Amino acid sequence: MTPIPRSALVLGLAGLLPFLWGALTLFSEAAAGAGMQAFGPRFVGPYVLLSYGTVILSFMSGVLWGFATRAEGRVASTGYALSVLPALWAFFFVGGGPVSAAIYLIAGFVGLLGLDWLFWTQGLAPRWWMSLRIGLTVVVVACLSMVVI
Numbered sequence: 770m771t772p773i774p775r776s777a778l779v780l781g782l783a784g785l786l787p788f789l790w791g792a793l794t795l796f797s798e799a800a801a802g803a804g805m806q807a808f809g810p811r812f813v814g815p816y817v818l819l820s821y822g823t824v825i826l827s828f829m830s831g832v833l834w835g836f837a838t839r840a841e842g843r844v845a846s847t848g849y850a851l852s853v854l855p856a857l858w859a860f861f862f863v864g865g866g867p868v869s870a871a872i873y874l875i876a877g878f879v880g881l882l883g884l885d886w887l888f889w890t891q892g893l894a895p896r897w898w899m900s901l902r903i904g905l906t907v908v909v910v911a912c913l914s915m916v917v918i
Contacts, residue, residue, distance in 0.1 A: 771896045781905050784825065788912040791818035795915050815867040815916045822874040822913055823859045829881055830856035836893040844891060855881050871916035878913070882906045 773781075794801040794813040804813040811817065830852055837848030855877055862873040885902045888894045 792912040
């Protein structure tokens with residue numbers, strides 16, 4: 770695998786901040802209170818974790834769609850079909866209470882990692898893609914797991 774480009778790494782890590790913030794506010798009353806006062810209730814605890822997780826899972830469908838454009842024929846058709854699965858998963862399954870929503874998001878991100886791997890093995894994703902995605906997914910799943918605990 771090749772090194773992750775600096776800009777992709779920095780932006781990927783920056784994308785973890787709402788997940789890390791949400792997990793922190795679950796366990797720190799001071800952080801939760803400061804977040805409530807500064808940003809409002811949507812930006813603390815499970816609310817930020819679940820809403821941001823849903824947005825990012827849907828965003829990743831667009832990333833996979835972009836990878837599918839690099840293919841042709843049957844591989845492209847399959848890639849397009851598979852690329853919409855994370856967004857559809859988020860739309861149909863993430864809802865209800867916070868625990869079930871977090872569990873479905875965790876399953877969605879683990880499934881997304883499988884799709885990342887498939888696109889990567891087909892040469893549609895950059896060579897460094899899995900190096901980035903594995904680390905990001907581990908942090909996202911760990912943060913979302915805090916809702917379930």
